[in-house]
Amino acid sequence: MTASWDSLRAPASQRRRLRGGEIPTPSTTSWREQQRQARAQLAAQRKAASAIPEDEQPSFGFHIGRLWVDGDGLFAFGFFLPMAFLVQFATLGAAAIAGLVPIYLFFRRKQLNRVLAPRLFLFAFPAFALFSVVWSETTAETLKYALELVVTVTAAVMLSSARNQRAVIKALTLAFLIYVTDALITGGRVLVGAYGGDAFSGLTSSKNLMADIASTGLIASLAGIVISSRTRDVLWLVICFVAAALELYCVFAARSAGAVLGLAVGLTPLLVLTPLVAAGRVVRAWLTSTVAMSLLIIGLNYRVIAEAMISLSSTVFDKDPTLTGRTYLWYRAFDLIRDRPVLGRGYFSFWLQGNIDAEGLWRYAGIQERSGFNFHNTLIDLLVTVGWVGALVLIATLLIGSVTLVRRFVDRPSLALVFWISILLYELSRMPIESLGFQPFYFSTTLVFGALGAAFGRSAARRVAHRPLRSAVPVQVWPVNYASEAWANPRLAPARGSLRLLRKQEAEG
Numbered sequence: 114m115t116a117s118w119d120s121l122r123a124p125a126s127q128r129r130r131l132r133g134g135e136i137p138t139p140s141t142t143s144w145r146e147q148q149r150q151a152r153a154q155l156a157a158q159r160k161a162a163s164a165i166p167e168d169e170q171p172s173f174g175f176h177i178g179r180l181w182v183d184g185d186g187l188f189a190f191g192f193f194l195p196m197a198f199l200v201q202f203a204t205l206g207a208a209a210i211a212g213l214v215p216i217y218l219f220f221r222r223k224q225l226n227r228v229l230a231p232r233l234f235l236f237a238f239p240a241f242a243l244f245s246v247v248w249s250e251t252t253a254e255t256l257k258y259a260l261e262l263v264v265t266v267t268a269a270v271m272l273s274s275a276r277n278q279r280a281v282i283k284a285l286t287l288a289f290l291i292y293v294t295d296a297l298i299t300g301g302r303v304l305v306g307a308y309g310g311d312a313f314s315g316l317t318s319s320k321n322l323m324a325d326i327a328s329t330g331l332i333a334s335l336a337g338i339v340i341s342s343r344t345r346d347v348l349w350l351v352i353c354f355v356a357a358a359l360e361l362y363c364v365f366a367a368r369s370a371g372a373v374l375g376l377a378v379g380l381t382p383l384l385v386l387t388p389l390v391a392a393g394r395v396v397r398a399w400l401t402s403t404v405a406m407s408l409l410i411i412g413l414n415y416r417v418i419a420e421a422m423i424s425l426s427s428t429v430f431d432k433d434p435t436l437t438g439r440t441y442l443w444y445r446a447f448d449l450i451r452d453r454p455v456l457g458r459g460y461f462s463f464w465l466q467g468n469i470d471a472e473g474l475w476r477y478a479g480i481q482e483r484s485g486f487n488f489h490n491t492l493i494d495l496l497v498t499v500g501w502v503g504a505l506v507l508i509a510t511l512l513i514g515s516v517t518l519v520r521r522f523v524d525r526p527s528l529a530l531v532f533w534i535s536i537l538l539y540e541l542s543r544m545p546i547e548s549l550g551f552q553p554f555y556f557s558t559t560l561v562f563g564a565l566g567a568a569f570g571r572s573a574a575r576r577v578a579h580r581p582l583r584s585a586v587p588v589q590v591w592p593v594n595y596a597s598e599a600w601a602n603p604r605l606a607p608a609r610g611s612l613r614l615l616r617k618q619e620a621e622g
Contacts (some may be wrong), residue, residue, distance in 0.1 A: 186280030249459025289330025378540025514565025
């Protein structure tokens with residue numbers, strides 16, 4: 114003990130520890146100055162973190178040299194590329210999608226509670242589809258496709274909550290660019306129209322599918338152009354411009370009336386809402402409410418607009434008044450709906466080989482493969498398979514998610530939300546003439562549920578933790594004589610031997 118006190122009383126240059134190196138010289142900076150410097154350093158760290166746009170904060174990833182590969186963008190690319198090539202990849206593509214989902218969940222396992230809790234209602238329709246196994250005419254097929262739908266919705270929900278939404282949009286752009294480039298190089302054409310003619314069908318025999326892929330990619334590419342121009346990312350700006358040019362050509366070459374009209378609706382938010390990102394909340398609320406009222410008026414006058422669409426299609430795209438046989442499909446579907454109007458026949462239990470009604474419609478449409486067909490109307494397809502109950506479940510999900518998405522844009526706008534609103538409007542506008550939004554392992558289903566999930570924000574950003582301020586100056590303990598105060602607090606009194614020693618020294622002094 115005496116050696117310790119003596120070492121502390123010694124000059125600074127001669128001090129040494131009993132264990133370790135030399136004791137550093139105390140800093141001349143005051144305690145208050147140290148506190149001020151630490152607070153300034155913490156504020157600088159937080160400012161540097163907030164300088165990155167909120168929808169571009171990375172969650173996880175890795176470096177390849179100087180190139181940073183974002184984890185969310187990588188998984189988005191891995192999901193959508195096989196979805197676009199699903200006709201070509203078939204079982205291999207479905208296996209790739211199903212295998213990526215648990216891996217993605219593992220990487221984001223710490224965020225699952227916060228991500229899934231507000232989005233549980235999005236699983237209402239997949240749960241109903243899974244429950245339809247009870248009354249399905251084809252139990253095994255319904256169970257298989259319902260589980261695939263659960264996987265698809267899970268992937269969509271996780272992507273919608275990705276921290277770096279801009280990386281997700283870039284991944285979509287790149288995936289659709291690869292498909293469109295391959296389709297232009299090796300794709301073909303099909304005969305269409307009441308008066309003859311052909312249309313570009315790409316890698317499939319369906320021009321509508323080709324137009325749908327190109328239109329979806331075009332919306333992602335235009336959103337990428339806006340994002341890249343703001344971040345001054347020249348490389349991605351060039352990539353998005355090339356992708357938009359190729360996809361625009363494919364849309365018009367496919368001569369799909371539904372894709373062109375849906376694209377016009379889907380691009381409206383990009384033109385109207387993008388300038389509102391930097392506007393005030395009142396301006397956003399007023400203009401967004403105006404757009405919502407316009408959409409409501411369009412919905413109430415849907416029959417008149419549908420007749421105008423049919424007339425426009427027959428004059429511009431050389432289509433017959435039946436929209437290439439859709440009216441007969443709807444007529445036959447109404448007979449099937451009257452048989453089981455409440456619960457339907459079971460999820461994905463109609464368009465299967467061996468079903469007499471499906472075989473007859475395939476023969477009517479001249480489809481030799483006897484697969485890959487639908488009623489070309491989302492509501493009618495739902496009523497045939499899951500009845501009015503299932504249709505109302507999906508409609509309620511779409512309504513809740515859409516209203517919440519618009520509300521979030523008004524409160525916390527971003528370019529990523531503009532993209533999701535554009536995608537959602539594009540898909541909703543095409544539902545009356547196409548079957549969309551509930552097929553498993555299909556990019557349109559992923560985008561619809563992804564847009565609905567984007568209404569509840571992204572996963573929490575990495576914040577600079579607030580740590581208690583600690584002084585870098587080593588604390589030095591100096592001996593204090595508590596002998597005179599020991600009468601007030603006995604615990605402060607030194608040991609008996611030390612006390613006698615002190616008294617002896619004091620007496621000698």
